[in-house]
Amino acid sequence: MVKGGRLLPPTPAKAEAVEQVRRQVDRLCWTGILLGLAFTMTNVQSFAANGAAVWSLPWLAAWLLDPMVSLVLLAILRAEQITARYGIRTGGWVRGAKWFTLAATYVMNTWEAYAAGSADMVVLHSVPPLVVFVAAEAVTDLRDKLSEAVQAAFMNAGVTGTPDTEPAPEPTRDRSPEGKRRKSFDEYLARAREAWNADVTVTPAWIREVTGCSRGLSSRLAASLLAEVGSDEQ
Template sequence: MTNTTPAPEPSPDEVARGLAELERHLAAKAPAVAPKVRPIEVSGETKRVQRLRAEVTEAHLLAGLQGDDAPLLLDTAKVRKRRKAAREASRLHELAQDPAMRAWQAARMRRLLVAAGMVSLTLALAWSTAGVQTFAADGAAPWSPSWVFAWLVEPFMSLALLVVVGARAYLSTRGQPIDSATLVRIEWLFLALTLGMNAWPYLPGVAEVFSISRLVLHILGPIVAVAIVTALPIILAAFTRLDHGPISKGVTGPEYRPNTPSNYRAEHTYSSADIDALADRVRQMIAAGQLPADVGAASIRKALRCGMDTARAVRDELAEGETR
């Protein structure tokens, strides 16, 4: 037989100890949660006070730095841009005074003028082709042999004229202008023929109905051709007389363009005493070894920074001094 005697009931102290053990067990297993701690504010240090304190501190720092002029000594982007442009303009001006640059500019301008003049002359002669064809056809039926060959009259005269004008223009650019009365007469003969054939059908008494506008329109091409043929040699001759030397303002006086006509700039003239003084200076340079004994006019011009005419006069004075 089994013993069915009931277990004794726990005492209140045992129940209390069990609950305490259970609480400790649950506390050990539960995750730790940090308690919220409010920041302890110092007495009077509110957020408004902190902002004002930061503003006052910033003002003191700015006041200390404001007296430093270092930022004012730095170039701004605009100042650097202006300084760069000024330096570039200064170097371009200096380069423009270089004799080689002056010669290159003159040669480029001369080629441009010659090309423009020849194109203008060609267009002027082509403009008059229709007028010459009307004169040469003399009322022939369109596409008849006389009407077709009439178109060739102006081109072969224009080609002959362009040969003469082109040769004179090219040789003038090489410093060898052609001063031939025969070539001038040939040019004027071709131009007179072109002008006459263009104007004849529209002259008063020849045209059925005279119109001044039609007459001017048809003689415009020959007139432009006459102007180009007359002006081009004069312009090219002026280019050959250019002096590309540097502009000097030394003791010998400004001598730029010494050999150009007086309508550009008056040439500086020297007396015989001035030439003697310049010759003595050259003799001193020769004695010092700065110039050779047989110095030429070009070397004298470069050494004295004077004009070519003055250099030739000094050279002649040196030659005469040796023969005395």
């Protein structure tokens, strides 16, 4: 936001909006991948059954082929999200397994269309596997970049926020819901530090959930924990 001719830093509310977009993008990408794999299931089953009688053992067993390939692919994609987030490169076998499962899904899904020489059916059955392929390559990068945007926004909001955009900071010590001894900033930070793990994206909402602190204090705690986590990873 521009005010008085200068660009103001993002507020916690704006940073939480970025976090919400990140969650939406992640869910939409995964939903698209799952729908694409579900679409291919019937074609793969038909390919595997190869004209077997309905409800026969070969026909029933053919339904297992697509989930077998899809589950391996989903496991690899999920693992790549975590490893890429922390700059860890996976080996050639992981990359090869992902490409092989994607290629196998495409071939089994379009085989009958190519055999029949039907261009429109080839296009129809090519789109879902290709969407899955493109989304599989993009989802990791999208999630990482949006996670970086969330963390940068919270860091800026927690460190450089101004009275023009944020309420006045709360005292270092905060009273517990029971009205007993006030907990210090360091005590809340220690609790958040214990609850944090590599799969967690640190946000004020997460801080409030694991510590029970106030909304105003959660932004400062998130900024402090992010600074620690960032220095540890480096």
